[in-house]
Amino acid sequence: MRRLIICLTSVLLLSCHSDNTKEKANLLLEEARASFRQGDIEAARATIDSLRKTYPNVVEARKGALALHQEIELKAAQDDLQQTDSLLQIVNKELDALQKQVDADKKALKATPDELTLLTQTRMRRDSIRTQFETLGAKILYIRKKQKETLINVE
Numbered sequence: 395m396r397r398l399i400i401c402l403t404s405v406l407l408l409s410c411h412s413d414n415t416k417e418k419a420n421l422l423l424e425e426a427r428a429s430f431r432q433g434d435i436e437a438a439r440a441t442i443d444s445l446r447k448t449y450p451n452v453v454e455a456r457k458g459a460l461a462l463h464q465e466i467e468l469k470a471a472q473d474d475l476q477q478t479d480s481l482l483q484i485v486n487k488e489l490d491a492l493q494k495q496v497d498a499d500k501k502a503l504k505a506t507p508d509e510l511t512l513l514t515q516t517r518m519r520r521d522s523i524r525t526q527f528e529t530l531g532a533k534i535l536y537i538r539k540k541q542k543e544t545l546i547n548v549e
Contacts (some may be wrong), residue, residue: 397489407487413473415451419447419452420458421460422444422445423455424449430465435469438462461544464540467537471537475530478526478530479527479528481523482524485519485523489513489520492513495509496510505510
């Protein structure tokens with residue numbers, strides 16, 4: 395009889411502890427969602443990281459954290475892509491204007507080595523920004539693919 399009472403007490407304590415752990419993990423998840431809705435991406439990332447480290451065995455909360463993390467990364471990549479696109483447009487205009495100037499100077503045999511160097515450096519800068527733009531685009535496509543896979547696995 396005594397063993398039965400000890401076993402039942404242990405089971406009750408474990409189930410209470412488990413519910414409390416799930417509650418705390420879900421509270422952290424909600425905190426991360428609130429931070430994301432308010433636009434504080436870094437706070438949301440930090441809260442998700444805390445949830446993962448503190449409650450590694452709370453599967454449902456971790457699944458929710460994964461979905462939220464994907465949303466956060468998608469939003470960050472989209473914001474970066476928008477900034478990179480704006481910068482790329484500016485550099486393209488600079489390059490076009492510089493190219494016209496260099497072509498005119500070449501025609502008049504007045505092109506200087508500094509001018510040609512600046513043209514080359516501007517092309518390299520444009521190419522670097524273009525590469526960053528393409529990389530961000532690929533990252534966005536990858537995140538969307540993973541989100542679809544996550545939805546399929548959940549259903």
